[in-house]
Amino acid sequence: MLRSQTKLMDLGRRLCRSIGNNNGSNLTMVEVDDKTGIATLTLNKPPVNSCNLELLLDLNESIKQIERNGSRGLILTSSNDKVFSSGLDLNELHQPNQDRLIAFWRALQDMWLSLFLSRVPTAAAINGHAIAVGCVLATACEYRVMLPGFSIGIHATKFGYVVPPFILISYLSVLPRYIAERALLQGKLFSIDEALHVNLIDEVADGKSDAIIKCAKFIGSFAKTQPDARALTKRQTRAQDVQLLIKDPEGQLRESLEYINTPFFQQGLEVYLAKLKSKSKE
Numbered sequence: 001m002l003r004s005q006t007k008l009m010d011l012g013r014r015l016c017r018s019i020g021n022n023n024g025s026n027l028t029m030v031e032v033d034d035k036t037g038i039a040t041l042t043l044n045k046p047p048v049n050s051c052n053l054e055l056l057l058d059l060n061e062s063i064k065q066i067e068r069n070g071s072r073g074l075i076l077t078s079s080n081d082k083v084f085s086s087g088l089d090l091n092e093l094h095q096p097n098q099d100r101l102i103a104f105w106r107a108l109q110d111m112w113l114s115l116f117l118s119r120v121p122t123a124a125a126i127n128g129h130a131i132a133v134g135c136v137l138a139t140a141c142e143y144r145v146m147l148p149g150f151s152i153g154i155h156a157t158k159f160g161y162v163v164p165p166f167i168l169i170s171y172l173s174v175l176p177r178y179i180a181e182r183a184l185l186q187g188k189l190f191s192i193d194e195a196l197h198v199n200l201i202d203e204v205a206d207g208k209s210d211a212i213i214k215c216a217k218f219i220g221s222f223a224k225t226q227p228d229a230r231a232l233t234k235r236q237t238r239a240q241d242v243q244l245l246i247k248d249p250e251g252q253l254r255e256s257l258e259y260i261n262t263p264f265f266q267q268g269l270e271v272y273l274a275k276l277k278s279k280s281k282e
């Protein structure tokens with residue numbers, strides 16, 4: 001066996017230090033590999049990592065903590081071996097309490113900015129379905145490794161949702177415009193082969209630990225760069241993508257809330273939620 005392969009296998013076996021995220025919740029878990037300094041951030045909200053207000057706040061706090069503690073990189077993954085994330089928790093959008101909806105949407109915008117602009121190298125080990133905002137979490141990262149047998153994409157138009165600009169941008173930041181446009185208009189969920197073909201993902205892995213090793217290898221590719229120069233260059237490269245959300249977060253929030261509160265949106269959501277529940281009872 002090659003020395004480099006042995007080294008990578010050691011990486012997979014290495015003991016990690018759990019650093020938690022200060023708020024005592026287990027909705028996300030952070031472990032830092034003592035030898036590589038890379039943090040693994042695990043989504044841990046059963047049953048399917050749907051992003052409710054608490055998960056979004058927790059995730060944002062964990063991203064910030066990983067930056068604060070000087071980790072060399074961030075690998076985002078899931079504790080569920082079938083679902084990376086099922087996207088937004090639809091119960092947050094259905095007949096919402098308005099104060100909670102405001103807090104929820106703000107938390108979503110803030111978390112996305114933190115992940116998209118994170119100063120450390122980021123990679124997603126996608127060990128299950130990554131649906132809608134689940135896909136957005138993965139595309140906010142710099143690199144994606146996925147396991148076969150799962151779907152990834154944004155299928156919002158299939159159930160009557162118009163996606164807000166930052167969700168559109170997260171797709172456009174990894175896909176050529178014509179592919180992103182077609183996929184969004186079709187509400188397409190990509191199989192692994194399709195995702196690899198259009199570069200929605202970068203690599204395929206044959207298990208979660210293999211995915212984490214591949215993500216760590218990608219993060220290791222920045223070892224010889226100067227962290228501040230890398231972070232600022234990333235920020236500059238992504239500056240245009242975040243302009244709207246940084247300049248006018250409250251305007252973006254208002255537009256989304258207006259849309260979510262329309263009878264059209266609420267009726268469509270009611271039908272979709274009922275279908276989801278009946279499917280899970282089958």
Ligand SMILES: CCCCCCC/C=C/C(=O)SCCNC(=O)CCNC(=O)[C@H](O)C(C)(C)COP(=O)(O)OP(=O)(O)OC[C@H]1O[C@@H](n2cnc3c(N)ncnc32)[C@H](O)[C@@H]1OP(=O)(O)O
Nearest residue numbers: 050086087088089090131132133156161256259276277280
């Ligand atoms: C400005 C307007 C903005 C509009 C939003 C625009 C963009 C939209 C972004 C989003 O992210 S919306 C969310 C879209 N996500 C989905 O549609 C995913 C739906 N879920 C599934 O397809 C499946 O659950 C799964 C992820 C493939 C997993 O399948 P599995 O068979 O393992 O689990 P289930 O039995 O289906 O689910 C278990 C349990 O969880 C509930 N659930 C699943 N996903 C969600 C969700 N996103 N929100 C809330 N609840 C969810 C499901 O109903 C089951 O509940 P119980 O019946 O067991 O109570």
